[in-house]
Amino acid sequence: MTDYLTLSLLLFTIGAAGVLIRRNAIVVFMCIELMLNATNLAFVTFSRQHGTLDGQVAAFFVMVVAAAEVVVGLAIIVSIYRTRRTTSVDDASLLKL
Amino acid sequence: MNAFWILAPIMVLAALGLVLCRKAVHSALCLAVVMLGLAVLYAAQGAPFLFAVQVIVYTGAIMMLFLFVLMLVGVETADSLHETIRGQRAVSLVVTLLFGIVAIVGVAQAVTGAVSGFGNQPNVLGLAALLFGPYVLAFELTSALLITAALAAMVLAHRDRLSIRPTQAWLSQQRMRDFADTGKHPGNPPTPGVFARHNAVDTPALLPDGSPLEESISSTLIARGQGGSRTDAVRLEEDE
Numbered sequence: 001m002t003d004y005l006t007l008s009l010l011l012f013t014i015g016a017a018g019v020l021i022r023r024n025a026i027v028v029f030m031c032i033e034l035m036l037n038a039t040n041l042a043f044v045t046f047s048r049q050h051g052t053l054d055g056q057v058a059a060f061f062v063m064v065v066a067a068a069e070v071v072v073g074l075a076i077i078v079s080i081y082r083t084r085r086t087t088s089v090d091d092a093s094l095l096k097l
Numbered sequence: 098m099n100a101f102w103i104l105a106p107i108m109v110l111a112a113l114g115l116v117l118c119r120k121a122v123h124s125a126l127c128l129a130v131v132m133l134g135l136a137v138l139y140a141a142q143g144a145p146f147l148f149a150v151q152v153i154v155y156t157g158a159i160m161m162l163f164l165f166v167l168m169l170v171g172v173e174t175a176d177s178l179h180e181t182i183r184g185q186r187a188v189s190l191v192v193t194l195l196f197g198i199v200a201i202v203g204v205a206q207a208v209t210g211a212v213s214g215f216g217n218q219p220n221v222l223g224l225a226a227l228l229f230g231p232y233v234l235a236f237e238l239t240s241a242l243l244i245t246a247a248l249a250a251m252v253l254a255h256r257d258r259l260s261i262r263p264t265q266a267w268l269s270q271q272r273m274r275d276f277a278d279t280g281k282h283p284g285n286p287p288t289p290g291v292f293a294r295h296n297a298v299d300t301p302a303l304l305p306d307g308s309p310l311e312e313s314i315s316s317t318l319i320a321r322g323q324g325g326s327r328t329d330a331v332r333l334e335e336d337e
Contacts, residue, residue, distance in 0.1 A: 013197035051213025
């Protein structure tokens with residue numbers, strides 16, 4: 001159990017580092033996906049530890065919400081790219097297109 | 098446990114690659130590796146339904162979406178190494194290292210006691226009983242969420258056409274007008290590269306007087322610097 005949790009937290013930490021370090025909005029987004037996946041692994045691990053399926057249901061809902069989030073986020077990135085010709089997170093700092 | 102020890106180093110390396118790769122496409126491929134590894138770990142932990150969902154939804158749908166947007170935005174856009182806030186990279190590395198150590202020491206050691214496991218409990222049936230039982234309201238709400246997200250994506254990615262769409266009749270009249278004004282040939286340009294020795298698309302067609310016709314090569318090839326004035330005769334000399 002501890003191994004799985006350690007891996008999950010390791011992936012989460014790497015994802016968090018990527019969000020802080022990278023400039024490209026799409027890569028930042030992928031790092032967020034990595035963090036969501038890491039939490040899913042923790043959910044599934046705890047589910048097996050307790051012997052109930054509630055953790056797997058939680059992981060399932062995380063996946064659904066992540067799918068919706070990716071759709072909207074990528075649409076925002078595309079519309080920002082259309083007006084600014086860049087996907088760097090530093091250039092879109094005014095909360096407007 | 099074997100699957101875990103084989104996959105865990107690969108997944109950590111791929112996750113590091115996701116953060117460290119300069120090009121976004123390489124990062125996307127690294128992320129796909131991590132997601133597939135996670136799918137196998139789900140299967141190893143008694144979650145076959147989540148294994149299928151992970152492969153179909155994450156590596157199938159979400160990664161495809163990422164790659165599509167990367168193609169739209171331009172694959173070649175590499176990250177700039179310029180730091181907007183001075184020392185931000187070093188500070189964020191220190192912060193994440195501290196966070197990782199605290200999380201791994203604190204949370205990962207929190208599990209004690211024997212693993213319960215699922216026994217002979219059917220996975221998909223059990224999940225269905227939970228989803229359509231206690232969690233049915235949340236499940237219904239996700240449908241509203243997905244519809245809202247789909248509409249939002251359409252609204253955000255939509256762009257109104259600013260000019261009138263040219264019709265076929267207008268285009269043909271414009272061709273004749275161009276011919277009258279500038280003498281541009283109204284017909285189809287000749288196709289490139291249909292010769293005895295070379296039939297590649299980057300070989301320009303030859304006019305009746307033997308000179309190459311640059312317009313017969315796709316403008317994309319010329320922009321890439323792959324097409325050009327290398328005629329069949331020139332290539333023949335190069336080959337020999």
